Amino acid sequence: MEAQVSRLVDKVWDRYLETPDDVRVLIAIAGIPGSGKTHLAHAVAKGLNKKAGLSMRDLAVDVGKEDLQDVAIAVPMDGFHLTRAQLAAMPDPENAFARRGAEFTFDGAAFARTVEYLRKPIEKNHDGPGLLLPAFDHAVKDPVPDQIVVGPRQRIVLFEGNYVCLDKAPWNRAASAPFMDERWVVEVDFAVARKRLIQRHLAAGIAANEQEAARRADENDLVNGREIVENKVSPVEETIFSQEDASWR
Template structure:
């Protein structure tokens, strides 16, 4: 039986082949923290780029990967911006909540990428997130004119609230995907991640952060997602997602 990842790779690849060469295929992948949306996005991108490599058979003109994943993490507000909020302690404690992201900047990026690609199109730059310094890094990711398949993954990319709603509507995204996972499955993933990233000193404090922040955000993400989702993908612990 065809795997979830292979099915999605084939679906996106087919859409890409039907898309005019001056346009991008753009997909929003939402889900709660710890759902596996980052792993899924990278697995799909890897599968698409393998198809492109097989198709080009080493031709230099097609050597550059056609697909890439763009994480929403780069649109975190900086620690300085959180400190400037009316309640800085609350803002820092709730980092990762919807109000601690720059949704307007995310929408601007999506609008840029939706413009037609021309012979003179320059790379479009967007931020990434540096976990060592715990802040976004401006212009760290370059999306060139050959990157015509872009998967945006993040907690709020399918949220039914502005500006996220507009950024994922039919004028901006070709599809919306949502990665579904039980909170009891996501929680141990989050604990492990927080300790590994240095966000929490130990499993106990990581669990507290998961319960008091991540899964609170997760409840908002599930309850507040847009009504139209093209693909609901059940998160799995298998080789396809790694």
């Protein structure tokens, strides 16, 4: 995985250097549940921020703390989950809760508006906190607003999630040019993803035992995975293969 991350970091960094300083580089990283897309997004963001820090030190004798702020951030799609209250208000709430994580249990329109906003030129002399985005809180089992900040210095945004490259409105609008600069898809064998999902559900307390965790993986996560694999946008600039390897967990 290290070699893949290094190549992607270099690729995005080159694009960043070629991009006007009031424009962000936006990348969508999709994959089925358990593919390792979250880990990849954070690894690439970390590599970009390390490269940015080294670059600033090479260019300046005295580098202030502000100048070393992160230039890249990984933004999970999970913050755009519909709340439990919204699921309960659906025509079939029992199915909505059972299928939580399926495409229809997310606020895709809000995600698309976020991408469109970040595509706008960055305001000069911007003193505000930046754009505040929601994050999913597993303790309360709901999204919580204003937990992630995309500031004006964070000019590389890596969106990661199941549906960020889905060829279905409104996801496909957000994934298309001119909004996203690139689309990446993390591919994984379904059997490998299933093992990871069972471990994840047990560790997070989502399932009480291995049998329950396996049932959730089979009846929800991997069903969603089929939709993701069969209905991805085109073109996809990068296909990254996730192996059965501890570094992807």
